Amino acid sequence: xxxxxxxxxxxxxxxxxxxxxxxxxxxxxxxxxxxxxxxxxxxxxxxxxxxxxxxxxxxxxxxxxxxxxxxxxxxxxxxxxxxxxxxxxxxxxxxxxxxxxxxxxxxxxxxxxxxxxxxxxxxxxxxxxxxxxxxxxxxxxxxxxxxxxxxxxxxxxxxxxxxxxxxxxxxxxxxxxxxxxxxxxxxxxxxxxxxxxxxxxxxxxxxxxxxxxxxxxxxxxxxxxxxxxxxxxxxxxxxxxxxxxxxxxxxxxxxxxxxxxxxxxxxxxxxxxxxxxxxxxxxxxxxxxxxxxxxxxxxxxxxxxxxxxxxxxxxxxxxxxxxxxxxxxxxxxxxxxxxxxxxxxxxxxxxxxxxxxxxxxxxxxxxxxxxxxxxxxxxxxxxxxxxxxxxxxxxxxxxxxxxxxxxxxxxxxxxxxxxxxxxxxxxxxxxxxxxxxxxxxxxxxxxxxxxxxxxxxxxxxxxxxx
Amino acid sequence: xxxxxxxxxxxxxxxxxxxxxxxxxxxxxxxxxxxxxxxxxxxxxxxxxxxxxxxxxxxxxxxxxxxxxxxxxxxxxxxxxxxxxxxxxxxxxxxxxxxxxxxxxxxxxxxxxxxxxxxxxxxxxxxxxxxxxxxxxxxxxxxxxxxxxxxxxxxxxxxxxxxxxxxxxxxxxxxxxxxxxxxxxxxxxxxxxxxxxxxxxxxxxxxxxxxxxxxxxxxxxxxxxxxxxxxxxxxxxxxxxxxxxxxxxxxxxxxxxxxxxxxxxxxxxxxxxxxxxxxxxxxxxxxxxxxxxxxxxxxxxxxxxxxxxxxxxxxxxxxxxxxxxxxxxxxxxxxxxxxxxxxxxxxxxxxxxxxxxxxxxxxxxxxxxxxxxxxxxxxxxxxxxxxxxxxxxxxxxxxxxx
Numbered sequence: 001x002x003x004x005x006x007x008x009x010x011x012x013x014x015x016x017x018x019x020x021x022x023x024x025x026x027x028x029x030x031x032x033x034x035x036x037x038x039x040x041x042x043x044x045x046x047x048x049x050x051x052x053x054x055x056x057x058x059x060x061x062x063x064x065x066x067x068x069x070x071x072x073x074x075x076x077x078x079x080x081x082x083x084x085x086x087x088x089x090x091x092x093x094x095x096x097x098x099x100x101x102x103x104x105x106x107x108x109x110x111x112x113x114x115x116x117x118x119x120x121x122x123x124x125x126x127x128x129x130x131x132x133x134x135x136x137x138x139x140x141x142x143x144x145x146x147x148x149x150x151x152x153x154x155x156x157x158x159x160x161x162x163x164x165x166x167x168x169x170x171x172x173x174x175x176x177x178x179x180x181x182x183x184x185x186x187x188x189x190x191x192x193x194x195x196x197x198x199x200x201x202x203x204x205x206x207x208x209x210x211x212x213x214x215x216x217x218x219x220x221x222x223x224x225x226x227x228x229x230x231x232x233x234x235x236x237x238x239x240x241x242x243x244x245x246x247x248x249x250x251x252x253x254x255x256x257x258x259x260x261x262x263x264x265x266x267x268x269x270x271x272x273x274x275x276x277x278x279x280x281x282x283x284x285x286x287x288x289x290x291x292x293x294x295x296x297x298x299x300x301x302x303x304x305x306x307x308x309x310x311x312x313x314x315x316x317x318x319x320x321x322x323x324x325x326x327x328x329x330x331x332x333x334x335x336x337x338x339x340x341x342x343x344x345x346x347x348x349x350x351x352x353x354x355x356x357x358x359x360x361x362x363x364x365x366x367x368x369x370x371x372x373x374x375x376x377x378x379x380x381x382x383x384x385x386x387x388x389x390x391x392x393x394x395x396x397x398x399x400x401x402x403x404x405x406x407x408x409x410x411x412x413x414x415x416x417x418x419x420x421x422x423x424x425x426x427x428x429x430x431x432x433x434x435x436x437x438x439x440x441x442x443x444x445x446x447x448x449x450x451x452x453x454x455x456x457x458x459x460x461x462x463x464x465x466x
Numbered sequence: 467x468x469x470x471x472x473x474x475x476x477x478x479x480x481x482x483x484x485x486x487x488x489x490x491x492x493x494x495x496x497x498x499x500x501x502x503x504x505x506x507x508x509x510x511x512x513x514x515x516x517x518x519x520x521x522x523x524x525x526x527x528x529x530x531x532x533x534x535x536x537x538x539x540x541x542x543x544x545x546x547x548x549x550x551x552x553x554x555x556x557x558x559x560x561x562x563x564x565x566x567x568x569x570x571x572x573x574x575x576x577x578x579x580x581x582x583x584x585x586x587x588x589x590x591x592x593x594x595x596x597x598x599x600x601x602x603x604x605x606x607x608x609x610x611x612x613x614x615x616x617x618x619x620x621x622x623x624x625x626x627x628x629x630x631x632x633x634x635x636x637x638x639x640x641x642x643x644x645x646x647x648x649x650x651x652x653x654x655x656x657x658x659x660x661x662x663x664x665x666x667x668x669x670x671x672x673x674x675x676x677x678x679x680x681x682x683x684x685x686x687x688x689x690x691x692x693x694x695x696x697x698x699x700x701x702x703x704x705x706x707x708x709x710x711x712x713x714x715x716x717x718x719x720x721x722x723x724x725x726x727x728x729x730x731x732x733x734x735x736x737x738x739x740x741x742x743x744x745x746x747x748x749x750x751x752x753x754x755x756x757x758x759x760x761x762x763x764x765x766x767x768x769x770x771x772x773x774x775x776x777x778x779x780x781x782x783x784x785x786x787x788x789x790x791x792x793x794x795x796x797x798x799x800x801x802x803x804x805x806x807x808x809x810x811x812x813x814x815x816x817x818x819x820x821x822x823x824x825x826x827x828x829x830x831x832x833x834x835x836x837x838x839x840x841x842x843x844x845x846x847x848x849x850x851x852x853x854x855x856x857x858x859x860x861x862x863x864x865x866x867x868x
Contacts, residue, residue: 020467020468184467185467186467186469186470186473188467189467189469189470189471189476190470190475190476193470193476257467407652436474436475436478439475440475440478440479440482443479444479444482444483447479447480447483448483451483452646452647452650453647453650453651
């Protein structure tokens with residue numbers, strides 16, 4: 001069930017009404033209802049794989065309790081890691097590892113055909129596995145008391161707004177809201193509705209229309225002019241941003257209508273003046289997860305410059321692989337690791353830093369960072385290395401038609417400016433407190449945009465595949 | 467939270483949108499957008515045709531040709547026009563691609579009401595027209611200017627789910643939606659297209675002639691088994707398929723066709739409900755035309771034999787035979803049965819551009835047969851006049867443009 005489908009709209013209305021009615025009488029009934037609704041939401045994609053979520057839920061629930069009460073908590077954490085990463089590894093990486101091994105064997109002169117597993121990748125497995133893992137790790141670290149009630153934990157992992165594509169919510173953030181009286185204010189409702197519409201516009205109007213420009217170039221890059229290829233790369237950078245941040249906005253909006261506040265996941269990443277800043281603004285909940293549960297666990301920056309760089313590489317490499325079982329994603333992650341390491345290096349040697357702080361220097365910095373990020377996106381979007389190298393060669397050869405006359409190209413060129421403007425306006429931040437005239441103006445614009453500019457074919461969210 | 471949903475902030479945008487939609491509905495119904503419609507769309511096709519007819523003079527029209535795309539693309543309307551003109555008859559094209567019974571009936575009723583000197587109607591139908599009641603939602607675009615002639619009291623247009631939602635598709639906002647949206651997305655191309663169309667509109671509108679040189683001989687379509695195999699091959703193709711290939715892929719590539727091919731199951735009989743509705747519909751329509759004192763000329767069009775094994779349910783032929791038999795004794799009713807016309811050539815594939823539509827060769831043959839029926843002494847007349855054909859067409863076109 002896609003957030004941008006009519007089916008979801010009906011589902012949401014029913015969920016809002018029923019949970020509001022149940023809430024009046026029994027909080028427990030409301031929680032059970034939300035668990036069932038979430039199961040229905042996920043089951044629309046695949047009922048069998050719903051079992052997988054419940055295996056994760058039940059396992060981590062009991063292991064966290066054991067971990068808390070045991071003298072040897074490490075033992076239970078290891079089991080949790082083994083189960084979670086085992087499931088994730090099997091469904092997401094088994095075929096990838098086997099095909100990679102096969103290629104290595106072939107390179108070594110052995111022609112051995114490995115039988116691949118015929119399995120479907122469960123939607124959102126990376127998201128809910130990370131969310132569930134954070135819970136057991138937090139309990140192990142003593143940062144969290146485990147939940148006594150299975151239903152609370154089941155809702156935390158399977159709560160439908162964030163189930164398939166995040167944001168990756170921390171257990172402490174979620175349970176704190178579940179325990180207190182939740183906030184069902186006017187401001188929450190206003191903000192929730194606004195974010196749902198904003199998210200839909202980002203996804204349907206911007207991302208899906210940008211895909212019409214991006215897909216033909218990436219699907220058949222041979223012979224495409226340099227300018228068009230470059231524009232397609234820029235367009236993809238915005239397509240994936242609008243797609244994913246659109247999804248997150250809808251998720252946060254829906255959660256607000258149910259009385260939950262989710263953490264922000266995007267903060268205008270393309271205005272960043274450094275790669276570190278980019279990762280503070282892009283998929284913030286994943287960056288936070290990687291930092292807290294991987295980078296710091298590896299030692300962070302406490303063990304010298306070399307180890308810091310190794311940790312950065314490793315974190316970003318695994319972060320890349322988290323997105324998908326392909327060397328393209330790994331390379332994308334590694335590239336960001338290299339960028340971050342270079343930045344660290346520059347930071348370490350103060351004399352390398354550009355201490356001048358004026359508009360031109362900031363613009364140059366922005367241009368450099370934006371293009372570095374876009375360069376990495378090539379590997380993220382391309383199907384394989386040959387496709388990404390064709391794209392890069394297309395740009396470097398600087399050939400073909402140079403003119404930019406068509407409207408889509410001009411719009412793509414204006415995207416960074418639009419991004420700066422929306423960062424200034426901060427629509428999502430002010431969504432709950434906007435005055436009536438402004439609120440009505442934006443909503444009207446959003447609805448008209450959705451009516452007029454929705455492409456004929458609705459596309460699923462890109463991050464569903466992760 | 468409830469407070470917000472009852473607050474002006476929440477519902478005002480929706481109220482404004484509703485008002486805008488209402489205003490737009492009125493504006494569109496008034497026809498204020500009609501000069502900006504994409505001429506090559508279903509809607510544009512109908513709207514521009516009516517505009518051209520009105521400019522030409524509805525009172526000058528004696529005969530019309532109606533039918534779906536088989537008739538619209540499959541007859542050389544300029545030839546018909548020329549021959550009839552020699553007999554002192556102004557015979558114009560009123561067929562529309564993608565029309566089914568609803569659009570055909572609305573067009574006929576509108577024409578009978580608006581063309582005071584209308585003397586005859588030529589209807590091109592195939593057996594398949596009598597065997598199905600297809601989705602009618604598109605019909606509101608195809609025959610939008612004739613919508614007032616929808617007559618649910620005497621005709622059955624829908625059977626099935628879409629009936630419940632028909633009121634949505636009858637709104638101008640829905641009918642014009644795609645057109646308006648495409649204009650907003652790409653207005654420069656639209657303006658160019660309208661300019662180009664206006665330059666040659668009468669030739670396009672009345673002398674429509676679609677150039678289709680291709681045939682379907684390269685496709686293996688002898689039986690359902692062959693056709694499903696062909697569809698499977700086409701499914702694997704990565705390059706863009708042509709119209710004929712897309713048709714084969716759609717029809718023979720369906721699960722139902724594959725199932726029938728595998729189990730050698732023939733086509734089912736026509737749904738009795740549809741059979742009853744179609745019998746009633748066509749009977750009432752023919753009756754109405756003849757009661758008006760008009761001549762009715764029915765051309766039963768040939769179909770590719772793929773229709774027999776993959777599209778048309780059993781019993782469609784007898785339904786057609788019954789209809790013809792019923793009206794044959796009537797005055798002013800004539801039938802030109804071309805059902806076996808292409809089959810008897812043994813080279814059926816040479817006459818179709820896809821299994822539904824005729825190509826240039828097929829079109830020529832069908833037009834020749836119609837002309838032989840309309841004006842048997844055509845040759846004599848041509849000899850008498852001694853006017854070169856090209857000059858005559860130019861002159862007629864010029865007359866029309868005046």
